[in-house]
Amino acid sequence: MKTIIYYFTGTGNSLAAARIVAATLEDCELVSIAVLKDTPGNIVPQADRVGIVCPVYDAGVPRIVAEFAERLDLSRAGSTFAIVTMGGTGISALHQLNKILMKGQGRKLNAAFAVKMPGNFPPVGRPPEGEKKDAILAAADKHLVSIAHTIDQGIAVPSGFSPGSSLMRCLIYPPFFQNVHGMDKAFSVSDACTSCGTCAKVCPVGNITLANDRPSWQHHCELCCACLHFCPVEAIQLNMFQGTKGRGRYVHPDVKVSDMQAQRGQ
Numbered sequence: 001m002k003t004i005i006y007y008f009t010g011t012g013n014s015l016a017a018a019r020i021v022a023a024t025l026e027d028c029e030l031v032s033i034a035v036l037k038d039t040p041g042n043i044v045p046q047a048d049r050v051g052i053v054c055p056v057y058d059a060g061v062p063r064i065v066a067e068f069a070e071r072l073d074l075s076r077a078g079s080t081f082a083i084v085t086m087g088g089t090g091i092s093a094l095h096q097l098n099k100i101l102m103k104g105q106g107r108k109l110n111a112a113f114a115v116k117m118p119g120n121f122p123p124v125g126r127p128p129e130g131e132k133k134d135a136i137l138a139a140a141d142k143h144l145v146s147i148a149h150t151i152d153q154g155i156a157v158p159s160g161f162s163p164g165s166s167l168m169r170c171l172i173y174p175p176f177f178q179n180v181h182g183m184d185k186a187f188s189v190s191d192a193c194t195s196c197g198t199c200a201k202v203c204p205v206g207n208i209t210l211a212n213d214r215p216s217w218q219h220h221c222e223l224c225c226a227c228l229h230f231c232p233v234e235a236i237q238l239n240m241f242q243g244t245k246g247r248g249r250y251v252h253p254d255v256k257v258s259d260m261q262a263q264r265g266q
């Protein structure tokens with residue numbers, strides 16, 4: 001049975017999750033959602049089983065993922081699943097995907113999962129470090145292996161319900177979706193910048209150019225924070241909420257700059 005997993009990632013959690021599931025499913029291809037962003041028309045996966053793996057942003061899915069899901073034509077797919085990776089709570093992101101698929105395709109996800117992984121939004125919470133981070137990653141790996149077997153066996157799994165997550169999605173997601181592309185105005189770069197260009201290389205949506213050897217954000221941001229976290233000298237800050245100065249950085253240990261470039265088809 002052929003499976004296609006569509007993924008989006010900012011700091012590697014969702015790519016690492018997709019890889020674990022792909023390793024269990026026979027004949028499984030990983031496809032980057034970022035690469036499909038500017039292609040025309042609907043997306044018609046040539047696969048029996050279709051999955052989406054992505055992070056939770058503001059209790060919903062990243063805008064790029066919502067727009068991708070709206071273009072999905074699942075007429076050839078027998079079953080579908082989604083896995084959202086999250087720092088704390090995010091079941092409502094699965095409800096959002098169900099709603100989009102219901103509207104466009106008249107069907108819901110056959111199996112829906114939320115997996116706790118290290119949080120990567122330092123303006124709100126410091127990413128875990130050391131043993132705490134290792135424990136979260138080990139638990140996530142275990143959870144993902146079990147999810148992969150559940151998917152492989154074709155077991156139906158509803159998304160579940162969390163009142164807190166649903167309330168958050170009603171309150172904070174609509175303004176996030178509306179304004180996210182321009183939120184890059186809150187990024188700044190310090191004199192520590194070495195002009196290495198890593199920020200531009202890892203940005204999944206090509207939102208960063210180098211102007212006078214410094215990153216310049218082009219206002220089609222997804223707020224994935226790859227630029228912030230992959231910068232080797234912590235020269236980039238995100239100036240919202242509690243800011244990011246001295247508040248830690250996070251990249252999944254198995255995901256490299258080259259994986260982020262591959263996400264963009266480079």
Ligand SMILES: Cc1cc2nc3c(=O)[nH]c(=O)nc-3n(C[C@H](O)[C@H](O)[C@H](O)COP(=O)(O)O)c2cc1C
Nearest residue numbers: 010011012013014055056058059086087088089120
């Ligand atoms: C802009 C932004 C918003 C986020 N919002 C949430 C959230 O509402 N709930 C949550 O549990 N985690 C939230 N997170 C944390 C990520 O969902 C989590 O760390 C995820 O695993 C990151 O996946 P990635 O490494 O594939 O990008 C947010 C992260 C970012 C960058």
